[in-house]
Amino acid sequence: MKGRCFCGEIQYRLSSPPQEAYYCHCRDCQYLSGSPFHVLAIVKRGSIELISGATSKHQHKTQDGSDMTREFCSKCGTPLFLSSSRFNDIQMFTVNSLDDPEAIKPSFQIWTTSKVSWTEIDPKITSHAHGALAG
Numbered sequence: 001m002k003g004r005c006f007c008g009e010i011q012y013r014l015s016s017p018p019q020e021a022y023y024c025h026c027r028d029c030q031y032l033s034g035s036p037f038h039v040l041a042i043v044k045r046g047s048i049e050l051i052s053g054a055t056s057k058h059q060h061k062t063q064d065g066s067d068m069t070r071e072f073c074s075k076c077g078t079p080l081f082l083s084s085s086r087f088n089d090i091q092m093f094t095v096n097s098l099d100d101p102e103a104i105k106p107s108f109q110i111w112t113t114s115k116v117s118w119t120e121i122d123p124k125i126t127s128h129a130h131g132a133l134a135g
Contacts, residue, residue: 002051003098005073005080010053012080014093016044021095021104023121026063026111026131032070032079036116039095040082041104048081048091055080063111064131 001018004011018041029038055071062068067085072078082092095101108126109115121127 001098001100001103003080003093005053005076005078005097007073007076007078009075010055010073010078010080011051012093013049013051014043014047015049016047018043018093018104019090020108021106023106023109024111025109025113025115025119027114028060028062028068029111030114030116033094036119037109037121038079039101039106040092041095042090042092045083045089045091048093062131 001014002012021039021041023037024040025037030036032038053073056074057069057071059067059069062084064086069083070079071081073080078097079094080097081094095104095106098104106125108128109121110128110131112127113129115121
């Protein structure tokens, strides 16, 4: 699987398949995505290989107190990758940065306590009031 930022400056490929994908409704993801949630997928740490470009990074504390590093394109601002001090063996990436975002369908949602009321997500998927990722 391959992906890129909006302007094409940063291109990447995955060396291993995503484990699963999810919707994150935390307030941080709402601000950073400019939408009601981020759609993220999980891969083994080290599985994201840059083909071109270099990401800019921003680190901050999350709602659960972890250190989160978010990587993005400094030219166009596209959010791309995330890693948390809470999970040593995984990384996340934005599903919509894939060349084919239809290839991955989210199977659960987290931080539903922050969910925007008018957001409709399939009620059959597993929901967690807070974070639920296993590292």
